Amino acid sequence: MNRPRTGGPGDRPFVLVEQDRGALRIAALDPAAMRGGLRAGMALAEARALWPDLETAQAEPEADAAFMRHLGELCDLFTPLVALHASDGLILDVTGCAHLFGGEREMVWRVRRRLGALGLASCAAISGTPHAAWALARDRRNTIVAAGEEEQAARPLPLTALEQDPATVLALGRAGFQTLGDLADRPSGMLTARFGSSLADTLRRILGREDIRITPLRPAPEIMAEKHFPAPLGLLESLLAVLERLAQDIMAALERRGAGGRAFEVSVFRSDGAVRRIAVETAQGMRDASGLMRLVRLKLEALSDPLDPGFGFDAVRLVVIRSEPMAERQAALDGGPASQAEAGDVASLVDRLTARFGRETVQRFVMHDTHDPMRAGGSVPFLARHTTAPFAHPEPGQPPARPLTLFDPPQWIEALAEVPDGPPLRFRWRRVLHEVARAEGPERIAPEWWRCGNAAPATRDYYRIENAHGHRFWVFREGLYEDSTARPRWFLHGLFA
Amino acid sequence: MNIWLPDMPSALATEQDHPTQGAPGFSLARGALHEFYAGAEADGVSLSALAVMLGMAGGQQATLWARHEALTHETGMPHPAGLAELGFDPSHLLLIRARDAPSALQAGLEGARCPALGAVIIELRGEVKAYDLTASRRLALAARASGVPVFVVRAAAAPMPSAAETRWLARAAPSRALAAKAPGHPAFHLVLLRARNGQEGLQHHLEWNRDAQRLESNPSGHGEAAAARQPDGGASAPLSRGVVAVPVHRPDTARDEPPPYRRAG
Numbered sequence: 001m002n003r004p005r006t007g008g009p010g011d012r013p014f015v016l017v018e019q020d021r022g023a024l025r026i027a028a029l030d031p032a033a034m035r036g037g038l039r040a041g042m043a044l045a046e047a048r049a050l051w052p053d054l055e056t057a058q059a060e061p062e063a064d065a066a067f068m069r070h071l072g073e074l075c076d077l078f079t080p081l082v083a084l085h086a087s088d089g090l091i092l093d094v095t096g097c098a099h100l101f102g103g104e105r106e107m108v109w110r111v112r113r114r115l116g117a118l119g120l121a122s123c124a125a126i127s128g129t130p131h132a133a134w135a136l137a138r139d140r141r142n143t144i145v146a147a148g149e150e151e152q153a154a155r156p157l158p159l160t161a162l163e164q165d166p167a168t169v170l171a172l173g174r175a176g177f178q179t180l181g182d183l184a185d186r187p188s189g190m191l192t193a194r195f196g197s198s199l200a201d202t203l204r205r206i207l208g209r210e211d212i213r214i215t216p217l218r219p220a221p222e223i224m225a226e227k228h229f230p231a232p233l234g235l236l237e238s239l240l241a242v243l244e245r246l247a248q249d250i251m252a253a254l255e256r257r258g259a260g261g262r263a264f265e266v267s268v269f270r271s272d273g274a275v276r277r278i279a280v281e282t283a284q285g286m287r288d289a290s291g292l293m294r295l296v297r298l299k300l301e302a303l304s305d306p307l308d309p310g311f312g313f314d315a316v317r318l319v320v321i322r323s324e325p326m327a328e329r330q331a332a333l334d335g336g337p338a339s340q341a342e343a344g345d346v347a348s349l350v351d352r353l354t355a356r357f358g359r360e361t362v363q364r365f366v367m368h369d370t371h372d373p374m375r376a377g378g379s380v381p382f383l384a385r386h387t388t389a390p391f392a393h394p395e396p397g398q399p400p401a402r403p404l405t406l407f408d409p410p411q412w413i414e415a416l417a418e419v420p421d422g423p424p425l426r427f428r429w430r431r432v433l434h435e436v437a438r439a440e441g442p443e444r445i446a447p448e449w450w451r452c453g454n455a456a457p458a459t460r461d462y463y464r465i466e467n468a469h470g471h472r473f474w475v476f477r478e479g480l481y482e483d484s485t486a487r488p489r490w491f492l493h494g495l496f497a
Numbered sequence: 498m499n500i501w502l503p504d505m506p507s508a509l510a511t512e513q514d515h516p517t518q519g520a521p522g523f524s525l526a527r528g529a530l531h532e533f534y535a536g537a538e539a540d541g542v543s544l545s546a547l548a549v550m551l552g553m554a555g556g557q558q559a560t561l562w563a564r565h566e567a568l569t570h571e572t573g574m575p576h577p578a579g580l581a582e583l584g585f586d587p588s589h590l591l592l593i594r595a596r597d598a599p600s601a602l603q604a605g606l607e608g609a610r611c612p613a614l615g616a617v618i619i620e621l622r623g624e625v626k627a628y629d630l631t632a633s634r635r636l637a638l639a640a641r642a643s644g645v646p647v648f649v650v651r652a653a654a655a656p657m658p659s660a661a662e663t664r665w666l667a668r669a670a671p672s673r674a675l676a677a678k679a680p681g682h683p684a685f686h687l688v689l690l691r692a693r694n695g696q697e698g699l700q701h702h703l704e705w706n707r708d709a710q711r712l713e714s715n716p717s718g719h720g721e722a723a724a725a726r727q728p729d730g731g732a733s734a735p736l737s738r739g740v741v742a743v744p745v746h747r748p749d750t751a752r753d754e755p756p757p758y759r760r761a762g
Contacts, residue, residue: 353593364592376577394584402578402581404575432539439680464679466672471669497583
């Protein structure tokens with residue numbers, strides 16, 4: 001929908017339809033349609049009989065879900081702990097946040113105004129447990145219930161607040177239950193025996209007898225500092241100045257904990273609802289505000305889609321996502337071990353390169369304890385947590401047994417070789433014919449059958465060969481000439497120095 | 498860090514003990530820009546190896562290797578086991594997989610300004626517009642300020658004027674064969690195209706000695722190369738042996754003879 005629908009008296013009824021078992025049914029409807037006697041789940045044909053000029057559009061559940069996630073990001077402005085609930089709800093854990101927005105009532109009003117600015121209708125409630133708030137939000141709008149008073153507030157709610165399937169609600173109604181209070185007076189064992197544990201669990205949670213924590217969209221930060229602006233801020237430079245103050249705050253907090261930050265995130269909330277996040281990772285624990293700001297500036301310069309103030313920024317937040325203990329280092333009077341200072345220099349070089357070129361670009365080598373050359377080694381992002389096997393020490397006096405570079409996947413070559421296990425005499429790679437002058441092999445490397453499926457790959461016989469010009473290659477034959485079922489194939493796997 | 502070229506005790510010397518003219522060998526100055534060009538595209542991997550050898554030999558400091566990602570398709574991805582086989586600790590290498598040549602140059606420049614590094618290797622492929630006089634001058638100045646040698650490695654490119662201290666044309670050379678004609682140690686042939694002290698045209702046949710971590714002169718280089726280019730048509734000719742399809746159930750007559758090549762393992 002491109003324009004917000006108010007569902008005023010002049011509007012034609014509008015519904016969203018979805019395909020359900022071969023029939024088009026109403027998935028959602030606007031107030032005008034509701035007034036016209038239409039209901040969700042009604043067949044479209046039936047609805048058209050009542051309203052021939054009904055406006056319809058196809059329901060897009062994926063787009064709705066994406067929009068809800070975006071709203072979740074938006075509400076991140078109020079608290080770092082936001083969770084999605086059902087298909088149309090957000091649960092915000094506002095513990096300890098409300099005073100920043102002038103109290104709970106003011107906060108409810110601000111959240112609803114923020115959503116209203118996007119053309120959305122909303123209802124909200126605050127209570128001690130997320131399920132109680134969720135049940136109250138729809139039946140007792142804008143209520144604020146203090147912790148411990150959920151049961152009293154929720155008792156008058158109708159059975160539909162339990163969100164059970166219609167058959168359960170119908171059965172409960174027939175048994176004479178009208179409100180949650182009626183159910184709450186009965187022993188829960190009876191309800192569990194008849195309707196399963198989900199009903200009793202939900203009831204307990206709504207009544208505040210049991211509290212479960214929400215699972216937030218984003219992990220809770222270790223340390224957080226934020227600044228809300230009274231009026232939208234239009235200049236990027238002022239934003240960075242504010243950010244620098246926040247950086248000093250979180251670095252002071254890190255210092256009190258004796259920790260250094262390894263991963264930071266800057267969130268910028270624009271007044272039109274867009275949220276931008278800039279993540280910065282470091283190779284060593286960092287506790288230096290100006291160093292962090294240098295990395296943030298580098299990262300901002302490297303953004304392919306620059307940070308655009310638009311109509312201004314509403315708020316900015318800086319969080320520490322991950323930190324590690326950092327020992328206080330006193331510079332020794334004699335200058336200290338030079339290698340330590342140098343390691344620090346290389347680490348800050350890695351930080352600058354990562355901020356500028358991205359995490360995947362800056363890599364280091366790791367080895368794995370396996371004889372399969374493809375798996376034996378590779379490169380991973382420098383900042384990735386990865387263990388490495390010790391590097392093998394080659395046999396003295398021998399030429400390198402492994403090539404300097406590997407092709408992934410190995411490149412197919414046409415080779416002419418002596419049977420059954422001779423090295424190639426000549427081979428053609430990339431349309432160039434190479435005459436083999438020297439060769440050594442075979443070195444048989446069997447595949448790791450426990451990693452493969454049913455069809456174990458063929459055995460590989462590797463050869464080190466050198467052509468007449470001095471280029472050295474690592475080639476292998478896949479399969480054996482003795483095997484009459486499949487012809488062996490030759491591949492070039494790597495190049496020697 | 499010691500970089501050795503023949504007949505010089507310390508080839509990669511500091512600015513002060515830069516060799517005088519007429520010295521028997523040649524040294525690469527630290528804190529300067531050195532260029533390596535490949536005669537042919539197939540020599541690309543030899544260039545990479547040379548730069549790694551010159552940059553990492555004997556050093557315990559980290560080396561930055563900024564590599565244009567297009568090279569992965571041409572010469573493959575650097576393999577840590579292969580680096581270990583050349584005698585280096587791969588954990589000392591910081592690899593930059595730059596998506597384009599300007600990024601590789603920028604990353605290299607950033608590295609050249611960091612004195613904690615042992616060396617910076619910038620590997621480019623093909624003609625690169627971004628690597629012009631200005632860019633090479635920037636690299637040379639950064640290298641001089643920090644004392645970090647910078648090696649620019651260019652495969653499939655024609656030598657161009659630049660601010661480099663030395664410029665080399667390098668290619669793989671036939672190795673000295675081991676027993677049963679097995680390929681020997683990595684061998685290279687270098688021609689000095691340009692040097693500040695005017696020793697252009699100097700030629701080196703070098704072989705990598707992993708155990709001593711240095712490049713050594715390969716005395717048989719010229720002779721070997723000549724022999725390899727003109728096979729005498731006898732036993733060394735590659736195609737003179739019989740290539741026959743042996744039926745599965747019949748013994749192979751050729752099996753009685755000892756294999757003419759060295760067996761690994």
